[in-house]
Amino acid sequence: AQSVTQPDIHITVSEGASLELRCNYSYGATPYLFWYVQSPGQGLQLLLKYFSGDTLVQGIKGFEAEFKRSQSSFNLRKPSVHWSDAAEYFCAVGDSGGYNKLIFGAGTRLAVHP
């Protein structure tokens, strides 16, 4: 069965610093991969997704993620974090190779210091 691991439960960065959130997945074939953000009291918003092609994908709000098959990873990055980026970030993989039923990681809560 597929699974998603986000090793970091909490991360704190200073505003303006770079950010990398880790995500590892287990799936035999090429997975559908997603990053979502959940701001306090709000629903989930899709940041970006990877289905195939270029392994570096660009998303909204200045985020990008790189798919590395050899490492079974799909880490999320942002070169300069803004205070408004403080939120919970979820990595997800499509269940059984699909893309509309998702298996989510446990999430990483990001705090941003001014």
Added chain:
Amino acid sequence: SAVISQKPSRDICQRGTSLTIQCQVDSQVTMMFWYRQQPGQSLTLIATANQGSEATYESGFVIDKFPISRPNLTFSTLTVSNMSPEDSSIYLCSVEGARTGELFFGEGSRLTVL
């Protein structure tokens, strides 16, 4: 993008009672999904609801506990039956957008069972 409205946004319920959560989408969609987010945890898919057929439940979730209705292409309800404190969670409705692999989520219904 799809706009999803959920009601109630939050509720406090007594043990043993049932609560129905409504999900309204501003466009017609084939499949709707119900997720549960337990306190401090990630999202878990409860079931997939197609219009005109019975919902498909994921492992660990049963129709008697979480009956779902899907009367038309823009609306669905999830009922949490015979509630216990362990049912305290955020319940989220999601739908697939017009573009492949883009899931939209409602803001969720935060349920507290005393």
